[in-house]
Amino acid sequence: MRISDFRLLAAGQTLSWVGNGFQTVALAVAVVLAGGGAGDLGLVMASSIVARLACTLFGGVWADRLQPQRVMVGSDLVRLLTAVAMAAMFAGDGYHLWLLCALAAISTGAASFFDPAFGALRPLLVPVEKRQSANATLSMLQTGSQVAGPALGGVTVAAFGASAGFTVNALSFLASMVAALLLRVRAERGPRASMIGELAEGWREISKRDWLLGGLFGATVYHIANGVILVLVQVVAIERLGGPSAAGFIAAAEGLGGVLGAAVALRFKPRRLLRAGWLTLLLMPLWALAYVWPAELIAVIAGAIIGYAGLIYFDVAWETAIQDHVPQRMLGRVSSWDYLTSFLAMPVGNVLAGPLADAYGTNKVLTVCAAVLFLSAAVQLLIPGARRLTRVQPATAEPTRPPELAGTTGT
Structure with missing residues (x-):
């Protein structure tokens, strides 16, 4: 029964991930064609970032208070309505920057509730021994969707306009919502405390595990450096490696690398998975x-395939370690702290990219940031827990209630 629930969730999420690609293209095209330009688009993106930072931790608390699929359904409904509103705005030539910023913030805030709930739900849907395979499958589907979504979205928006892209995304949220509604698994939920108390409880759960606390701090440093890199490599690709076509080839290579990394994670299952990650x-x-x-296109393409394969394998290892060793009733809050470090650090790197490149030169900044990526990962291998953590076995895993008995406690 749980395996069929997992397939249902994977199908709904794949459609949602593809739909997000449609909205990414539609939003940029709609703002530019409405005369907004880069300044307006930057404000819309900033509104999304602020909403993400403001809502992520609270999303984790509610994912642990309620049945996670209920939180997901509510989030999908809100995002569906905001996508419909965006479609209507641009279909009627009624572009208002303040309204678009508000809609973007509401949509992203809802996503901040969805993500921790999704993280809390996944380990309930498969047996312990299949967690790594399930995480690898979802990573493969998400990576593939991130390549296919914008490509299909570009074709659709070019043919039918930006409103069509928003409409497709709204339909994808509907598919995700229906899938979540059909899930039969239930999580056991304990008594509630204050919001601040539950947030603090989630942090205590992190701080008592050296591999988890070290990983979050390492990820923060990593994402600042990666935020710088992601800005500068776009400039290098366009100015030195062949323009937009080169950027497209590199993006495709990154997607291919991610799919390969997930495929390796489906097969290669070491006992010390986190160390391998x-x-x-x-x-x-x-x-x-x-x-x-x-600094040749073919070398960058090869580096993208290899690097992103390693990144996605690590993502699978990290998610599996959290699912194995954090109690299920705490997964939403732990996941929200994990998401927050990424979303807080990445924009900082994005902002620093230009000033650093102007002051020291693009090549020097890229070299130093690559060294930071290496060191932030390598230092984790000095942490005893990260080196020694082993995959949990079915007999020692925290039990989950059978679907037919669940639902008698919690909301």
Whole structure:
């Protein structure tokens, strides 16, 4: 029964991930064609970032208070309505920047509730021994969707206009919502405390595990450096490697690398999975350094495939370690702290990219940031828990209530 629930969830999420690609293209095209330009688009993106930072931790608390699929359904409903509103705005030539910023913030805020709930739900849907395979499957589907979604969205928006892209995204949220409504698994929920108390409880759960606390701080440093890199490599690709077509080839290589990394995670299942994950993350600097030397398109493409394969394998290892060793009733809050470090650090790196490149030169900044990527992953191998953590076995895993008995406690 749980396996069929997992397939249902995977199908709904794949459609939603593809739909997000449609909205990404539609939003940029709609703002530019409405005369907004880069300034307006930047404000819309900033509104989304602020909403993400403001809502993520609270999303984790509610994911642990309610049945996670209920939180997901509510989030999908809100995002469906905001996508419909965006479609109506641009279909009627009624562009208002303040309204678009508000809609973007509401949509992203809803997503901040969805993500921790999704993280809390996944381990309930498969047996312990299949968690790594399930995480690898979802990573493969998400990576593929991130390539296919914008490509299909570009074709659709070019043919039918930006409103069509928003409409497709709204339908994808409907598909995700229906899938979540059909899930039969239930999580056991305990008594509630104050919001601040539950947030603090989630942080205590992190701080008593050296591999988890070290990983979050390491990820913060990693994402600041990666935020710088992601801005600068776009400039290098367009100015030095062949323009927009080169950027497209590199993006495709990154997607291919992610799919390969997930495919490896489906097969390669070491007992010390987290240690293997940190080792594969050491491949990511090769991608950044390829822009510096030999600075040829073919080398960058190869670096992107190798680096992103390592990144996605690490993501699978990290998610599996959290699911194995954090109690299910705490997964939403722990996941929300994990998401927050990423979303807080990445924009900081994005903002620093331009000033650093102007002051020191693009190649020097890329080289230093690649070294930061390497060190932030390598230092994790000095943490005893990260080196020694082993996959949990079915007999020692925290039990989950059978679907037919669940639902008698909690909301």
